[in-house]
Amino acid sequence: MDPKQEAIKELLIKMADDQLIIGHRHSEWIGLGPILEEDIALASIAQDKVGQSYTLFQLLHDQFGTADPDTMGFLRAENEYRCCHLVEYPNGEYDFSLIRHFLFDHAEYHRFDMLQASTFEPIRGIARKFKSEIKYHILHADVWVRRLGTGTEESHQRMQAALETAFPLALGIFEPSPYEQVLIEENFFPGEDALRQRWLETIQPILEEASLQMPDPSSVEPAYGGRRGYHTEHLAPLLEEMSWTLRYDPEAERW
Amino acid sequence: MYGGGYIPGSASPQEAPKEDPEKLAEFEEKINRGEKIEPHDWMPYEYRRQLIRMIEQHAHSEIIGALPEGTWITRAPGFKRKLALMAKVQDEVGHAQLLYSAAETLGKSREQMINDLLSGKSKYSNVFNYPAKTWADAAIIAWLVDAGAIINQTTNSKGSYGPYCRALERICWEESFHLRYGYDTVVALATGTKKQRQMVQDALNRWWRPIMHFFGPPDKISVHTEKLVRWKVKLATNDEMRQQFLNMYVPKIRELGLEIPDPILHKDPETGKWIYSDPDWDEFFRVINGNGPCNKERLAVRKKAEMMGQWVRRALRNPRQQYVTPLA
Numbered sequence: 001m002d003p004k005q006e007a008i009k010e011l012l013i014k015m016a017d018d019q020l021i022i023g024h025r026h027s028e029w030i031g032l033g034p035i036l037e038e039d040i041a042l043a044s045i046a047q048d049k050v051g052q053s054y055t056l057f058q059l060l061h062d063q064f065g066t067a068d069p070d071t072m073g074f075l076r077a078e079n080e081y082r083c084c085h086l087v088e089y090p091n092g093e094y095d096f097s098l099i100r101h102f103l104f105d106h107a108e109y110h111r112f113d114m115l116q117a118s119t120f121e122p123i124r125g126i127a128r129k130f131k132s133e134i135k136y137h138i139l140h141a142d143v144w145v146r147r148l149g150t151g152t153e154e155s156h157q158r159m160q161a162a163l164e165t166a167f168p169l170a171l172g173i174f175e176p177s178p179y180e181q182v183l184i185e186e187n188f189f190p191g192e193d194a195l196r197q198r199w200l201e202t203i204q205p206i207l208e209e210a211s212l213q214m215p216d217p218s219s220v221e222p223a224y225g226g227r228r229g230y231h232t233e234h235l236a237p238l239l240e241e242m243s244w245t246l247r248y249d250p251e252a253e254r255w
Numbered sequence: 256m257y258g259g260g261y262i263p264g265s266a267s268p269q270e271a272p273k274e275d276p277e278k279l280a281e282f283e284e285k286i287n288r289g290e291k292i293e294p295h296d297w298m299p300y301e302y303r304r305q306l307i308r309m310i311e312q313h314a315h316s317e318i319i320g321a322l323p324e325g326t327w328i329t330r331a332p333g334f335k336r337k338l339a340l341m342a343k344v345q346d347e348v349g350h351a352q353l354l355y356s357a358a359e360t361l362g363k364s365r366e367q368m369i370n371d372l373l374s375g376k377s378k379y380s381n382v383f384n385y386p387a388k389t390w391a392d393a394a395i396i397a398w399l400v401d402a403g404a405i406i407n408q409t410t411n412s413k414g415s416y417g418p419y420c421r422a423l424e425r426i427c428w429e430e431s432f433h434l435r436y437g438y439d440t441v442v443a444l445a446t447g448t449k450k451q452r453q454m455v456q457d458a459l460n461r462w463w464r465p466i467m468h469f470f471g472p473p474d475k476i477s478v479h480t481e482k483l484v485r486w487k488v489k490l491a492t493n494d495e496m497r498q499q500f501l502n503m504y505v506p507k508i509r510e511l512g513l514e515i516p517d518p519i520l521h522k523d524p525e526t527g528k529w530i531y532s533d534p535d536w537d538e539f540f541r542v543i544n545g546n547g548p549c550n551k552e553r554l555a556v557r558k559k560a561e562m563m564g565q566w567v568r569r570a571l572r573n574p575r576q577q578y579v580t581p582l583a
Contacts, residue, residue, distance in 0.1 A: 245332040
């Protein structure tokens with residue numbers, strides 16, 4: 001396959017993997033949220049994310065002949081996944097889940113905003129639709145980050161600690177792809193560096209309003225590896241669980 | 256789903272006040288005319304008490320019911336099932352939200368209700384004290400337990416308390432989608448490979464008895480005051496609802512080639528009523544009293560969720576108070 005095709009394919013796979021894994025994590029909150037309204041909100045967000053992943057795998061299948069979405073999403077080997085480490089971590093408590101959701105969705109919003117102008121035509125409409133969904137995810141995250149960042153001393157401290165844990169992982173979202181140059185030159189996508197810049201400019205003022213101190217990005221080691229198939233110890237058990245039923249009877253044609 | 260089903264009551268407390276006979280007569284006439292009672296209307300103490308109990312326990316059933324099915328979201332086979340199950344369980348939590356609000360119109364706060372759930376003072380539907388062992392269990396729950404709930408809730412939606420009836424109408428509308436989802440999932444398994452068929456048959460074997468229990472003990476041993484019927488709090492007997500369920504679903508289950516684990520189950524051609532084996536009511540009462548396979552686990556999970564969310568709720572309680580990091 002020529003490098004242009006490879007570059008797009010790689011970009012689509014990592015996006016599809018990110019959406020699926022974060023959606024899976026959000027869905028684990030259903031029934032366990034701090035208030036009922038949060039169970040419902042996170043369930044909605046989870047559905048959007050998993051739905052976006054499905055759309056992207058469908059696009060990969062149609063454009064690049066990859067396996068069907070269920071096989072791609074549920075049945076690949078762990079080292080074939082290209083998600084970042086941020087989405088792999090267990091939910092932990094609500095502080096970590098919330099700050100992860102905040103950091104991830106702001107990056108996603110800009111990613112799909114940029115992709116609306118991609119020269120890879122099939123992604124444009126999809127990016128527009130995703131952006132309109134992520135808009136609400138951001139509204140949700142921002143309200144809660146402000147509220148808990150400035151709520152009580154306890155909630156503030158928890159949010160600050162969670163931010164410090166999640167921040168290096170979030171920088172891993174922007175791990176450069178081996179095809180970074182091709183993506184930029186062909187105007188498929190302006191590149192992870194440009195995305196990271198826009199992301200930092202957006203989140204900093206919101207964190208300030210939330211009375212939270214953003215770690216200095218230059219002093220933090222980003223959690224890279226996910227985009228090359230090196231994952232945390234949390235991904236394998238997640239995939240095992242996710243594929244459990246499908247693997248129970250590989251002969252089955254329909255579930 | 257989920258709610259409804261049979262949840263035991265408690266005896267009327269001694270201190271129930273003596274009601275003003277004129278107001279009581281007016282209240283009963285209103286119900287007789289088929290009008291709804293609204294939150295600010297006068298109502299007898301016992302009516303309020305019974306409704307709070309009923310709606311609250313229905314709400315609890317929704318959030319506890321989200322647990323056995325919720326565990327299958329992360330193991331759902333493929334994108335479509337994963338998305339559908341998330342939407343379904345989300346609906347159930349939404350039903351809890353609606354129902355807690357309906358119960359709050361009668362004067363008990365959501366927090367009080369949840370505290371009573373956690374302390375064991377307030378019950379939830381017994382059916383959720385059983386485990387969902389496989390994907391097929393989640394499918395059987397979505398189809399047949401939701402079917403039972405629809406029968407129960409459609410009946411109750413014709414009751415006399417306005418906010419509860421309106422909540423139930425919306426809930427039933429959503430439930431009818433769950434039922435279709437559940438049926439589609441069961442059909443896929445029942446028409447699938449040998450392993451899939453076995454999986455769904457095993458699940459039906461496990462769930463048949465809890466489903467028979469779902470509607471509550473037989474009328475001959477179940478005490479329901481004539482008053483609750485007159486006030487349209489209780490609208491059909493347990494046996495009536497169970498018969499309705501059997502009428503509607505036994506043929507559908509058999510049509511799929513599944514075997515119902517009750518060798519004597521058949522319809523009496525003379526009475527038109529279903530005859531079935533005694534589903535062991537002793538077990539039913541054992542489970543209701545806290546000794547089922549999952550009672551402790553369900554409450555423990557709920558308690559843990561409540562504990563983990565405490566700091567969040569504390570931070571929400573006083574939205575005007577802004578915490579600012581001290582400068583020094």
